[in-house]
Amino acid sequence: MTLYPQIKYEKYIREYVDISCSTVIEGDSYITLQKLPDNFVQCVVTSPPYWGLRDYGIDGQIGLEAQMQQYINNLLSVFREVRRVLLPTGVLWLNIGDGYTSGNRGYRAVDKKNPARAMSIRPETPSGLKPKDLLGIPWRLAFALQADGWYLRSDIIWNKPNAMPESVKDRPTRSHEYIFMFTKSEKYYYDSVSVREDNRNRRTVWNVNTSPFPEAHFATFPPKLVIPCVLSSSKEKEFILDPFFGSGTVGEVAQKNGRKFIGIELNPEYIAIAKKRLQPDITQFLKVVGE
Ligand SMILES: C[S@@+](CC[C@H](N)C(=O)[O-])C[C@H]1O[C@@H](n2cnc3c(N)ncnc32)[C@H](O)[C@@H]1O
Numbered sequence: 001m002t003l004y005p006q007i008k009y010e011k012y013i014r015e016y017v018d019i020s021c022s023t024v025i026e027g028d029s030y031i032t033l034q035k036l037p038d039n040f041v042q043c044v045v046t047s048p049p050y051w052g053l054r055d056y057g058i059d060g061q062i063g064l065e066a067q068m069q070q071y072i073n074n075l076l077s078v079f080r081e082v083r084r085v086l087l088p089t090g091v092l093w094l095n096i097g098d099g100y101t102s103g104n105r106g107y108r109a110v111d112k113k114n115p116a117r118a119m120s121i122r123p124e125t126p127s128g129l130k131p132k133d134l135l136g137i138p139w140r141l142a143f144a145l146q147a148d149g150w151y152l153r154s155d156i157i158w159n160k161p162n163a164m165p166e167s168v169k170d171r172p173t174r175s176h177e178y179i180f181m182f183t184k185s186e187k188y189y190y191d192s193v194s195v196r197e198d199n200r201n202r203r204t205v206w207n208v209n210t211s212p213f214p215e216a217h218f219a220t221f222p223p224k225l226v227i228p229c230v231l232s233s234s235k236e237k238e239f240i241l242d243p244f245f246g247s248g249t250v251g252e253v254a255q256k257n258g259r260k261f262i263g264i265e266l267n268p269e270y271i272a273i274a275k276k277r278l279q280p281d282i283t284q285f286l287k288v289v290g291e
Contacts, residue, residue, distance in 0.1 A: 007272055009287040017286065019239075022255065024263045024278070026271050027288030028060050029243035030074075032264045033081035035288065041085050041262065042189065042238035043093070045229045045250045047221060048075055050097040051137055052123040054218060058267045062244075068126040068135065072144050078243060079145055085241065089189040091233035092150070092182040095158065095221070096138045098174075101125040138178040145182060154181040154204060158225060162209045179206075179225070194231040202228065213247045215273050221249040227257070234259055248274025255279055 011017075013025070016035050025032050049056060049063030051071045056063070062078075065071040082092060102125065125131060138155075146152045156179040163175035195202045206225065213220040226249060230240055236258040242250035245263030247270055254261035255278060265271050275285070 007268060007275060007285060010284050011286050012289045013286050014288075014290055019262060022251065022260045022262070022278070022283045023286060024245065024248070024251065024265070024271055024274060024283060025286045025288060026266070026268055027264060028266055029062075029264045030078050030081060032288050033078065033085060033243060036085050036262070038084055039087050040239060041082075041090060041241040042087055042235070043091050043230060043233040043259075044082055044086060044241045044243070045093045045095075045221075045226050045253075046242045046244050047095040047219070047246075048078070048244045050099060051135070052102070053097070053099060056218065056267055060266055066123055068123065068137070068140075072137075072141055075141060076144055076148055079150070080148065082241070082243060083150065083184055086184045088185045089187070090184050091153075091188055091190065091229075092180075092184075093229040093233070094141075094145075094180045094182060095177060095225070096141055096180070097177050097219075098137050099135050101129050101131055101133045101135065138180070142178075142180050145180075150182040150184070151186060151188075152180060153183055155179075156181065157205045159205055159207045160210050161207055179229075189233060189235075191232050191235075195228040202232075213249065213273070216247040216270070218246060220247050223249055223253050226250055226253040230254060230257055230259060245274060246270050248277050251283070252277045255282070 013035055018037060049061060051063055051065070051068060053063065062074050063071065065074060086092065102123065142152055158177045158179055160175050163173065166173045192201055197203065208222050208225045211222040230253055234240060238259055240250060240254040240259050240261045243264045245251065245265035248263055251261045251263045251274060263274065
């Protein structure tokens with residue numbers, strides 16, 4: 001018995017593909033992006049897998065690298081391709097989570113409520129760090145992207161008023177994540193008026209409750225977090241990209257606001273979840289095969 005409905009792909013991509021309407025592509029984000037044209041996406045909103053946190057159960061997934069630097073290098077390669085497909089006026093909103101070194105624990109036991117959190121491996125403590133150190137991945141990645149040519153325009157604190165309690169007594173409970181705003185050029189599109197709050201320019205701390213999407217067993221974007229990114233950095237009919245599409249939240253927000261989107265996701269089960277959320281008549285489904 002298959003848990004998810006069969007996905008009907010309109011086309012199997014081997015080579016370059018020109019995109020004209022909203023599209024979900026099953027494939028590895030780095031390989032898939034290489035098949036897309038230059039300069040056609042206006043805005044990117046995405047949340048890559050965090051390092052060493054979760055096994056999405058599929059070959060080729062990012063996040064299970066043995067070394068932290070390998071993980072950062074893999075993301076750098078993906079975002080170099082993202083920059084190529086982005087228009088010169090384009091903006092990238094990147095949500096990225098942090099974690100702690102594992103100390104001496106070799107693996108994470110199965111969480112009965114959330115089997116995806118079981119890890120067969122747990123990365124070693126990176127050299128230079130100690131057991132219990134905060135990894136600092138968001139800023140390490142931000143500096144690496146900046147050095148790679150991106151303009152780092154803002155860090156946003158995503159404050160989660162409903163953050164999960166933690167069983168720690170030797171530090172505060174973590175209740176925020178970072179969202180970085182990067183641009184391809186010095187001058188870019190940003191409609192500050194569309195995202196004003198309390199009659200003034202939007203601030204850098206955004207209070208948004210986490211809101212799990214019922215069928216997805218992984219962290220999904222609350223739509224409220226995505227909306228200001230899409231509204232401020234694109235106009236109607238323009239393309240929004242999410243190279244780590246998951247359950248398709250970015251696609252849903254794009255559609256509701258009259259934008260087109262490209263979603264790339266490796267796991268066909270998640271694409272099936274996304275398919276149910278998206279308007280079928282205006283969305284095409286493609287799959288990357290071979291290399
Ligand atoms: C944090 S989740 C994104 C969730 C998404 N923002 C949502 O709202 O549902 C990260 C996603 O990246 C996918 N992924 C991991 N490695 C990938 C790769 N190499 N290429 C494409 N997708 C990948 C995972 O399957 C997972 O769905």
